[in-house]
Amino acid sequence: MTDPLDAIVVGAGLAGLAAATRLVDAGRSVLVLEASDAPGGRMRSDRVDGFTVDRGFQVLNTAYPELRRLGVLEALPMRTFDSGAYLRAGDDLHLVADPRRVPAGVTGLVRGPLGSPLERARLGALVAAAAYAPAGVLRRRRDEPFRDLLQRHGLAGAPTEHFLRPFLSGVLLEDRLTTSSRFAVAVLRTFVRGDVVVPDGGMGSLPALLADRLGDRVRYGARVAAVRPGAVDVEGGTTLRAGAVVVAADPRTAAALLDLPAPAMHAVTTTWHAADRAPVDRPLLVLDTEGGPIVNSVVMTNAAPGYAADGRALIASSTLSAEPLPDAVLTRHLDRLWGVPTAGWQQVAVTRVPHALPALPGGSPLRRPERLTAGLYVAGDHRATPSSQGALASGRRAAESVLAGR
Ligand SMILES: Cc1cc2nc3c(=O)[nH]c(=O)nc-3n(C[C@H](O)[C@H](O)[C@H](O)COP(=O)(O)OP(=O)(O)OC[C@H]3O[C@@H](n4cnc5c(N)ncnc54)[C@H](O)[C@@H]3O)c2cc1C
DSSP: OOOOEEEEEEOOSHHHHHHHHHHHHTTOOEEEEOSSSSSOTTOOEEEETTEEEESSOOOEETTOHHHHHTTHHHHSOEEEOOSEEEEEETTEEEEEEOTTTOGGGHHHHHHSSSOSHHHHHHHHHHHHHHHHSOHHHHHHSOOOBHHHHHHHTTOTTHHIIIIIHHHHHHHHSOSSOOBBHHHHHHHHHHHHHSOEEEETTOTTHHHHHHHHHHGGGEESSOOEEEEETTEEEETTTEEEEEEEEEEOSOHHHHHHHHTOOOOOEEEEEEEEEEESSOSOSSOOEEEETTOOSOOEEEEHHHHOGGGBSSSOEEEEEEESSSSOOOHHHHHHHHHHHHTSOOTTOEEEEEEEEEEEEEOOBTTOOSOOOSEEETTEEEOSGGGSOSSHHHHHHHHHHHHHHHHHTO
16 A cells, blocks of 8 residues: 555646646655656657757746746756847848847847837837836736737837737737737736746756656656546546646646636747758847748757757747648748748758647736635646746646645
8 A cells, every 4th residue: 555645736747847846845745647758748849850849939038937946047058049039121130139138239229110219119118117117016907908008008000010019929829919918018028037048958858857856756658537636537547546636737638627618729830940051140039020921930059059969050930820831931931031042941840739828818817726626726827827937837836725725
């Protein structure tokens, strides 16, 4: 006979790993059941022909409090992107960047396609307020679709079309900007306050680190078929019992297991190319001011050379759809965005993520309770904000509810 477990966690994505970490730190016995063969869920990396290919282009931000709390930023070698973007407008590629960190970025702020002096001043005021207003003030603000807030602030023209929409649609994975204004403002805040980074070993190094710390408490190839307070049925017929069950499966599976409404999910597809020469030297995204189908494209190896084993450039280009663009269309838009011929780039991989991020429309709560009933909890980005910070925070909070017995 073995002692009964204190908790079973369903899913070894960021939320499940964060929940298990917090419980283990508090001395509780925990088993994590993961359906697939490795940790990470939506944050995984593969090695393809010597390249590191993340399952969809994604990044971390050093301003995420949960990364600090978990000691991840010290434990993993991180590579940093510049703080800004290239904006493609006709024949011009404008560098728009935080001049405190990239002095050359000031020219794009003043002479780039961000609108009239009045519009640029309004944009500056919005970003400064997002970055530096006390968090409590931002939390108390009315929540609405972000585009409504932009309209009220007189930012609906060039600042939105040439910068905020292309930039944020790559983060929120939706381009109508109907996402919660409080979350969109929080995103701007983290971008000003923190650095955009990726682990040198790929995004999957983060969940791999957390899973390593948990050792044999994580069981792979264990798909949970049903849950109830204090028990789970694993596919194949085993029933396991514990004081608490934390369901940290992906949003749609969690909804099915728990009979909750399934959130709408946004899709993204990233195409990964290798090129003998990078089209630019800086580690910055290129964004399209002309509303083309590529939401962003970035030379990963300009920030993280370890993403390529052979010194070539690795470029990630994303579209907001579950299917890739036809090759000829992709090449035409890449040529235009980068201003160089890209037909010779070698396609390394295509990552389709049909259910990448849960929608968080304006007016949604940024936090939903993790405790459903005694002995049954739920965690994941769908209970908080659609981000790694949201997933990690939700997992930690679920564990704290378990520890508090409420
Ligand atoms: C392409 C893409 C780009 C992104 N970009 C960013 C970004 O730039 N910045 C940012 O902060 N966030 C980004 N995110 C969001 C971030 O990756 C997610 O919010 C986070 O990884 C979600 O973690 P989770 O633990 O909530 O869920 P998941 O990662 O979905 O984990 C759920 C886990 O549960 C397992 N599971 C499912 N069903 C079962 C079952 N029945 N039994 C056992 N196990 C099960 C799954 O296999 C999975 O491992 C991006 C996401 C994607 C997909």
